[in-house]
Amino acid sequence: MAPRNSRGKAKGEKKKKDEKVLPVVTDITVNLPDETRTVLKGISTDRIMDVRRLLSVNTETCYITNFSLSHEVRGPWLKDTVDVSALKPCVLTLTEEDYDEKLAVAHVRRLLDIVACTTWFGPSASTQDNAKSDSGKNAPGALDKTGKKVTTKSQATTAKQSSSSSSKEVLMEAEGEMSHSCPKLGSFYEFFSLSNLTPPFQFIRKATKRQIEDISENDHLFSLDVKLCNGKLVQVEACRKGFYNVGKQRILCHNLVDLLRQLSRTFDNAYDDLMKAFSERNKFGNLPCGFRANTWLIPPFAAQSPSVFPPLPVEDEMWGGNGGGLGREGKNDLMPWASEFLFLASMPCKTAEERQVRDRKAFLLHSFFVDVAIFRAIKALQHVRVNPDLLCSVGSCDILYTERLGDLSITITKDASNASSKVDTKIDGIQATGVGKKDILQRNLLKGITADENTAAHDIATLGIVNVRYCGYVAVVKVERREEKNDSPQSQGIELEQPEGGANALNINSLRLLLRRTSSSECSKPAAHLQTSECEELCVSQAFVEQMLEESLARLEQEELEQDHFVRWELGACWIQHLKDQKNTEKDKKLPNGKSKKLSLEKEMKVEGLGTPLRSLKSNKKKVDESNMKMQSKHSRSSIDGVIGEVEDATSASMESQHETTSKKNELALQRLLSDTAFTRLKESDTGLHCKSLQELIDMSQKYYIEVALPKLVADFGSLELSPVDGRTLTDFMHTRGLRMRSLGHVVKLSEKLSHVQSLCIHEMIVRAFKHILQAVIAAVADHEKMAVSLAAALNLMLGVLEGRDSDKSCHVHPLVWRWLEVFLKKRYEWDLSSSSLKDVRKIAILRGLCHKVGIELVPRDFDMGSPHPFRKSDVISLIPVHKQAACSSADGRQLLESSKTALDKGKLEDAVTYGTKALAKLVAVCGPYHRMTAGAYSLLAVVLYHTGDFNQATIYQQKALDINERELGLDHPDTMKSYGDLAVFYYRLQHTELALKYVKRALYLLHLTCGPSHPNTAATYINVAMMEEGLGNVHVALRYLHKALKCNQRLLGPDHIQTAASYHAIAIALSLMEAYPLSVQHEQTTLQILRAKLGPDDLRTQVSYQIQISSEFTFPFCVGAFESLTPL
Template sequence: MAPKHAGRGKGRGGGGKGDRKKKEEKVVPSVVDVAVTTPYESQVTLKGISTDRVLDVRKLLASNVETCHLTNYSLSHLVRGHRLDDGVEIVALKPCALTIVEEEYATEEAAVAHVRRLLDIVACTTAFAKAKQHKSSSKHAQRPATPPSPPPAPASAPGANGGGGGEAPAISEAHDMQAIGPPPKLGEFYDFFSFAHLTPPLHFIRRKERNGAAQDGDYFEIEVKVCNGKLLHIVASVKGFYLVGKPHTVSRSLVDLLQPLSSGFANAYEALMKAFVDHNKFGNLPFGFRANTWLVPPIYVDSATKSPALPAEDENWGGNGGGCGRDGKHDRRRWAREFSILARMPSKTEEERVIRDRKAFLLHNLFVDTAIFRAASTIRRLVDTSPQTGPDGSLVFEERVGDLYITVKKDEADASLKLEDKVDGVAIYQTDAMDISQRNLLKGLTSDESVVAKDSSTLGVVIVKHCGYTATVKVSGRTKNSSDGKQTSDISDHLDEIPNIDVDDHPDGGSNALNPHSLRIPLPKIINPEIAAGNQHLASKPHVDNYARKLACTVLETSLRKLENTPNKNPRRIRWELGSSWLQHLQKKDASVSEDSEKNAKKSEKDSSVKGLGKHFEQLRKINKKESTIEDAKTVKEESDSNCLLTNGMEKSENVVFTEIRNLITEDAFCRLKSLEAGLHQKSLEELTKMAHKFYDDTALPKLVADFASLELSPVDGRTMTDFMHTRGLNMCSLGRVVELGEKLPHIQSICIHEMVIRAFKHVIRAVIAAVDDMQKMSAVIAETLNILLGSPRLENDLDTDANEHNLRLKWVESFLSKRYCWKLKDEFAHLRKPIILRGLCSKVHTVK
């Protein structure tokens, strides 16, 4: 038996630093307690994780009832000093104890943000439900003890209540499936976040004109009406907030100032904080809500003519929809040059790729925000000045701002059209689909870690659909080549040097990212009593309803006739991700073959030994092996000589294929394709396309469904299903095929069927919006269209009309699903969940690509 130390020594030598590094990479984040001393000489203990930074500690403090009202402060550490940077990791703070140090309000924006935070905290008492709906606190106490966390943004908010987060099977009874709980109701969503049963600490906070001369350091004056009706006049200054006429009693926060001035406010605020803790002891205060387009807060319904903004987006208090490209600050940025620099940044090592990818993420996000703002403002100007100008599909606006080229087209009032606005970053309207498919296929087959960063044509295009228009913002600037001084419009031209890209990090760690919903036009702002009274054609509501219903039916009937006359054959466009998936499949296949060959070789070597005959025959086996090796070497040499003769004859024909592919990709990409040793570099483009289609049908689609069955992938709605399919290069026109393959997966079938119906209805609503000739009628037209698509036949008058509309809707869905998805609708339509369809429509009708 070997000595113990020998075994340990061998283990140390065999493992080395590589194994230790792998073990370090697999360390799971652990819970870390962060002790924070507040300005009130109390201490709160926050639960963070080992990967958190100081910025994350600030977010935790914003959800803690003792510190949520503080906005202007720094954090100090006993060892690391004062004003810790937001990027400092908390695991580096030993001891992990911080102190809040309140700071002065250096700018007026900082003081305004403080007021907005207080309004945001108390909004849950007024904005999310009517007081009469909560007669007592007992109803609130019956809520679950461990509720889900409030959503950070309105786009994901509906998922919190289960209304859109998961989808039940289309026909649950057919599979003996029972629901876990009763179906949630849309109207009950905001009840979970409502504290309307409590007395609101504030009635309002509003700016007021100054009565006297301002003192040095004063920013503005506000009127605060607290819950008991008391009206207080307060000044916001550099030092903080103080009562008018008493500048010597300054408080850093409004809560600290109001509590001693009003016992009513103090009691109401304390009751609200207690309710927060009872609701969720870990924090997650219901504040920071933004406008949601598929489910609006009750405050919008109660005040339809005013459309008040929630505090997070109230421009009167410095709120907005987020984003980094507001006010045209980056419209004239040298986008072409910076995308060209990005494509040439060094990326040979992992460290270089991390730096490059971070720059790519920040630069592309900034460009997308800038493009969305520019497109939305351009369309808004068209709507306000000359709504619905020009024939369908025509170019109604065109301009160049710096490196940005903006075009706006009017959408067509035809739901049967399949408008391919963008395929892999290339805007197409009359372009040959096969050319783009071949380009995408080669891009995917030769992809590496830099494929996204180097594709400037994809990164430099944003398409926005809004109010019946489609705006395309494209980087089409000019980069100067310092060697010859010539100008060119290609954004991927080479630069002689690679300077650094100067782009700021996202403020607040990205928590204030752009919410595109905030750029949409609230219909109540368009339709209001004042405007309606001044328009004779809108004075009669039945007249408007009749026009809206007739328009919706006309668009649906016309589109249905065109759709039925459309041939079934759809062009098979290839996404570049399919080529990448194919490449990974070939690599995994080669790896598995090599492993199997090694196992077989070891097994044959083991079987070839003559067991039980001693060492004499072992020597004979070695001799035979040596002789066979010499024979194999001779055979290999003979085959090599013959291959050399054949190569000279085949070289010309192979070079023809090589030239075809080499003209379309770089030399490095061609070498990577050749290194696969799969013979793909010897194929023509037509052969590669056929092979890709075969991989799509025979491997990629069945593998997707197999992953669904094994729970390796678990889509919960149409959006996640779309993401899963697109990342594998699968087109959404294959949803019908996924339903067929997922015969034993009813939840997957349900998601696919819901998604197909949503996309069918999406085309109808877009076409109807494009057909409206007056924005004042838009609200009625959309309402009537939704009634036709989602409503049930009424048992009142006009039964024949309702029956015709119901049949028209059903025919449209059946025809659309048959033409686009090759799926024959059976009786699933009667079992679809309308909230899911409504949510999908709200996120798809006006989109950003």
């Protein structure tokens, strides 16, 4: 942060000195109550809150919940905000504290959470485990059940056979992972499962409160029944000092684990086995606990009871858990939202420090409002659903219900039951704002071209809107201002809190509506009868969906292709930035002579995306003066020529005068529409846009959109500066540049040489098209009992394989679905669907996208996408709300992140670390250390530190990011997937190759699930898998992965792309390890040719490749370093 201007020089020097201090890995010693100690690996910027987090993921202390931390100098009860760096020495003492009922319940919940991985996530990777255990029994030095070494004559032979079979298994596994087959959804949760272990206990239940003589009424909290793994039932009493067992041997312990360990040797052994498995799974942390049901595939344990959906311990209300978020109790529904948002817009924001204070207030207020708005919207929607008086036949946009709650206005409308209808759910659209289409277009464009660090926080109208789509209805929750005479907004001084540092934010999936209600009569029916009944239901529902599609198709075909000129405000911001960058680039060009300067001036006048060259607006007068001088020098011409010259001069002067008059009018018109500061900012941008009329600005912005923004997006896709892996990341990349998803057809046409980009765009268009069908089905089905079967029938119609009909043209797609999709994509995206487009469609990716966009939860089952009916009624479990809200964080923090990325790309590692550290500090201060928005800053800084060689610190940051992403974003979110891949490379560099391989294969599984095998990110991950397989001695397996990556990069990016060079280089290393030196040199020569052409001879990677190529033999450590310099994370 920059020092305050009002401070003296000494303060500025001190600030500058402090900025040079970068975080380092710190050992944090914690003395435990049992007189042992544990050493935690932290960062020097950590606080006591972070130490608590580290203790919760440490196998020695994860079961301890209610404690305080003290320091020999700072004293007892250290606050969460105390910096670890201020504690000298960094030695803390953990002191157990007394419980109240809430804390004691939370302690039980933690123990249930720790053990959940043994039962909740289905079978673990049992085949591999069994193979390892079988080979381990006969391995040299193995132990028998008594603990003695087993010795046999055939140990060497057995070991050789075991090694051979293990090698074959690795090869077979590699073939499966590299194949184009769909990933198995049934094994989605295997990565987190430890079902091969015996759970330490069978259940923990609350019992009727017992009367215990030794415990006073005031100290007694509640009673428990615990059934251990050996079947023994233990009665436990929770009291303020801890947990107390009932029986002959009465023991008081502060925590349940210690108590049960003393009572049962079986429990002790089972718990030790579990902790050992945690350590073997990942010795650095990332424990398989603390999860929430936040993914479109529900946990296997919940799938066993779909009508009840037993919650994971973290969300179990019986044990004090919930789905997260604020405002659940409804206490703050009547909060003065309007005045608080108004005060927010009036807060000082000139300096970075002021903006940080303002952004923190904005973030907390907006997060609180969004949570309250969603809860109130769901409550209102449930009221509408159960009220038959409101469910009469209404039009798709008629208002069913309105509610006013203080400053909150809630409006409920029915969703469209016609799949061709477009319901406006934009938070800045006509429906939400009540503003006309033309006014919205103008407002967004002006907002964009005058945007700065304060734009998002000052747009309180957009911040105060949340849109919720749920169960066939659309709810708009809006903050409405009351007209008040007092012009100066005042805050009510409400203290906004952020428990757990931003962790446990609202899990929208926890607000699910279960679709399965198993009746007693249904349970009594035989399985054959139920199957027949379900088939009949599916047939009836499919006929219903087909009829709905026919009506929609008829309406679509009558619809005229119209140009919808909606503008996202981000487009204006990117446009201004583009013009500034272009001008700065031209200024940097130093040309020697006057002729070159003239050419430079002409180039400056040609600004892409503008109707009139900008520089010409300022140089017309100069041109007129030059023409006058020329005419004076030719005074010897005839009088007729002189008259003509005077006429031309007068005409030019008149045009100049008219131009100036028009510019003045345009300026005045814009000044009336903009605030003084916004207009001044636009004028000082030196782009000339302040002289343009609104219509000119609209036309020029559209030209920039088509001629610059879209081609630039595709160019960034080609260079891999942007690499979307699914519809969500593709949408994010386009929206942040102000590009609309309706341009997907145009992007496909521009991406002719990027087949993976075309594939992603086509998949996203299909998902967005099919989304309308499912939303229409949900809106049209009145009977709740028929919702699941109707959705299953619709999914079968869209994703099943057609049988018994002519399906050559439609690639085994139902003719009606094919025709509807063909017309829809033409009308909405101006894209002509062909059968070749559907040949390589990944149906699992389509299914995943649909579940995200529509809000559907499914059982984790291996769906047979090659059958006519891959989905059953029982596969569809629930509907969840889908909401839209404005993004609110820190513009300064995001800018620092971009600066860090740019510095990293340019190889300026010191700058990258500095910017990354500042960005993280900014986002932690605004969003909290464990909020989902902060995870991206942890992840980026980890990558930057990795490139500096600080693998330990990089690993700690990336583990923080992964823990947040898994629990806050979802188990298959693109950020979660990236964290797995990055963390694997970090583990590899720390020489934990087996652990690295486990995590990189999880990343590969998710890549196959999202973007499939034909994607640059998948190819890069193949290279990383190969690197780790080679580290384990499986060179032949590594070579297979490398050849797969090479073919993929050649096909997708071309034979001369930098990533293709990385593949050649990696193969060269593998061949050298196999002592195939001539082939190795040949591949390295190809690498060198590509690098010289793309990067130049002076680039470090080119020089490394040259050094390797000229050497007669490779040295493995040197090659690995070079390898990683070419392999992106």
